Amino acid sequence: MSRNNYLLENNKILVEKINSIKQDALKRKIRYDEEQLNHPISYWIKKDRLRDEIGKELTIILRSKGCSWALSDNGGCSMCGYYLDAVAGNVSTNQLINQFDKVYNDNINEINQDSYNYVLKIFNSGSFLDDNEISKEVRNYIYKKILNVEKIKEIVVESRLEYITLEKLEEIREFFDKKYFEIAIGLETVNDYIRNNYINKRVLFKDFKLALKKCKEYGIGVKVYLLLKPPFLNEQAAIDDCTNSIKTLINLGVNSISINPMNIQRGTLVEYLWFQNRYRPPWFYSLFKCLRKSLNQDNLKNIRILSDPSGASTKRGIHNCLKKECESSARDTLKKFVLSQNLNDLEKISLCECKKKYQLQKNFY
Numbered sequence: 001m002s003r004n005n006y007l008l009e010n011n012k013i014l015v016e017k018i019n020s021i022k023q024d025a026l027k028r029k030i031r032y033d034e035e036q037l038n039h040p041i042s043y044w045i046k047k048d049r050l051r052d053e054i055g056k057e058l059t060i061i062l063r064s065k066g067c068s069w070a071l072s073d074n075g076g077c078s079m080c081g082y083y084l085d086a087v088a089g090n091v092s093t094n095q096l097i098n099q100f101d102k103v104y105n106d107n108i109n110e111i112n113q114d115s116y117n118y119v120l121k122i123f124n125s126g127s128f129l130d131d132n133e134i135s136k137e138v139r140n141y142i143y144k145k146i147l148n149v150e151k152i153k154e155i156v157v158e159s160r161l162e163y164i165t166l167e168k169l170e171e172i173r174e175f176f177d178k179k180y181f182e183i184a185i186g187l188e189t190v191n192d193y194i195r196n197n198y199i200n201k202r203v204l205f206k207d208f209k210l211a212l213k214k215c216k217e218y219g220i221g222v223k224v225y226l227l228l229k230p231p232f233l234n235e236q237a238a239i240d241d242c243t244n245s246i247k248t249l250i251n252l253g254v255n256s257i258s259i260n261p262m263n264i265q266r267g268t269l270v271e272y273l274w275f276q277n278r279y280r281p282p283w284f285y286s287l288f289k290c291l292r293k294s295l296n297q298d299n300l301k302n303i304r305i306l307s308d309p310s311g312a313s314t315k316r317g318i319h320n321c322l323k324k325e326c327e328s329s330a331r332d333t334l335k336k337f338v339l340s341q342n343l344n345d346l347e348k349i350s351l352c353e354c355k356k357k358y359q360l361q362k363n364f365y
């Protein structure tokens with residue numbers, strides 16, 4: 001067996017465990033009615049870092065049939081509970097278009113009149129470029145609709161590697177010759193062993209590099225999601241992994257990195273480990289350490305570093321000691337850094353006595 005096949009085949013026990021946890025969670029899954037199928041899962045507008053300025057994001061989470069990887073017998077990723085949001089069965093082209101139109105119609109005036117420029121993020125808890133989740137008709141409808149919205153300067157969609165084909169890249173180029181288009185890829189780490197044996201992603205770094213090359217050839221940007229603290233790593237190992245990933249990706253010339261500190265989602269292997277006290281989400285201290293260790297201000301001229309942690313300052317998300325002052329200082333510091341891309345802003349976190357506990361724990365838990 002070649003080394004790569006070994007990496008992809010060596011996690012049968014993990015897959016079995018993920019599948020059995022999912023079977024239990026799926027019994028409690030709610031079926032959506034017609035009204036819900038015509039509405040997205042959610043959407044929001046808030047401040048965000050654009051490539052060259054502070055702007056705003058409009059993020060839309062479409063309600064689709066869900067990620068092909070999560071729906072397969074291979075179980076999906078060990079931290080991902082999005083399959084519980086997915087629709088059991090198909091979502092029609094019209095329903096997806098209605099979902100998008102609802103957000104578009106409700107917000108287009110505000111966007112047009114806003115003094116800020118926008119990044120539009122269209123997510124579907126899976127792959128926007130997978131025809132089985134989002135058909136070409138829906139994609140093209142959305143592309144046409146936003147093409148001439150002057151205020152929307154950037155578009156971001158998410159996709160697994162296997163759907164980033166030349167055909168899809170050509171389709172994007174056909175529509176967008178002026179707007180910046182970015183494909184976000186859940187690489188999670190540059191380490192193949194961690195990605196495939198602990199996260200169960202079934203993605204190889206060499207394939208990511210090929211996709212990056214293709215995107216570059218088409219003038220399409222690549223954003224990488226990194227997972228801070230995958231399961232089975234202690235805090236220090238997680239810092240080392242994330243730091244190494246950031247440095248490697250900078251050298252490869254990716255356009256953006258979004259660091260996702262683990263948040264414990266329902267119906268996942270990670271939740272199972274957490275219930276058993278075998279996993280703790282990362283500390284904010286670790287995230288700041290990764291950023292300080294891996295970046296210098298010069299890097300930030302060519303790459304944008306993002307992080308907008310879900311569930312931050314709760315037991316299920318990234319947190320320090322959960323004391324109000326400590327958590328709000330950490331969250332504010334992170335937000336400020338992301339908007340400014342200025343490393344000096346990371347130094348503004350206030351001191352808390354929990355740092356001692358963190359330092360004692362970080363090699364063990």
Ligand code: SF4
Binds near residue numbers: 068
């Ligand atoms: S993390 Fe992404 S690739 Fe993995 S199961 Fe979830 S949606 Fe699919």
Ligand SMILES: [Zn+2]
Binds near residue numbers: 323326353
């Ligand atoms: Zn604290």
